[in-house]
Amino acid sequence: MEKNVEISMLCQIYGKMLTKKQYEILTDYYNNDLSLSEIAENNQITRQAVRDIIKKGENKLFELEEKLSFMEKTIKQEKLLQEILNELSKIEDASSDKKIEKILKNVRKELSCLA
Numbered sequence: 001m002e003k004n005v006e007i008s009m010l011c012q013i014y015g016k017m018l019t020k021k022q023y024e025i026l027t028d029y030y031n032n033d034l035s036l037s038e039i040a041e042n043n044q045i046t047r048q049a050v051r052d053i054i055k056k057g058e059n060k061l062f063e064l065e066e067k068l069s070f071m072e073k074t075i076k077q078e079k080l081l082q083e084i085l086n087e088l089s090k091i092e093d094a095s096s097d098k099k100i101e102k103i104l105k106n107v108r109k110e111l112s113c114l115a
Contacts (some may be wrong), residue, residue: 023041
């Protein structure tokens, strides 16, 4: 997974566990695509300070994910859910029983809400 996407996802999951400043700067850098200079100017700090805050924030996010694995579990659940939906489609396509088709459509609808 691309680092920018990974950090962005980790921020969504663990962002509340960062300091307010770390969260804001990581969000500006990874989600708002601001440069170190732009962030430094907006926060009236040096580029080096911005870089340090980003590195500390990244390390904290990776440490939390290593301990808690919420992102990994979420990705696995999404893959499993997609596999289940694919299997339901196969059953639905092969079935000629209207009652079964209706049940499968309801199950698919409920599972789709989780995706």
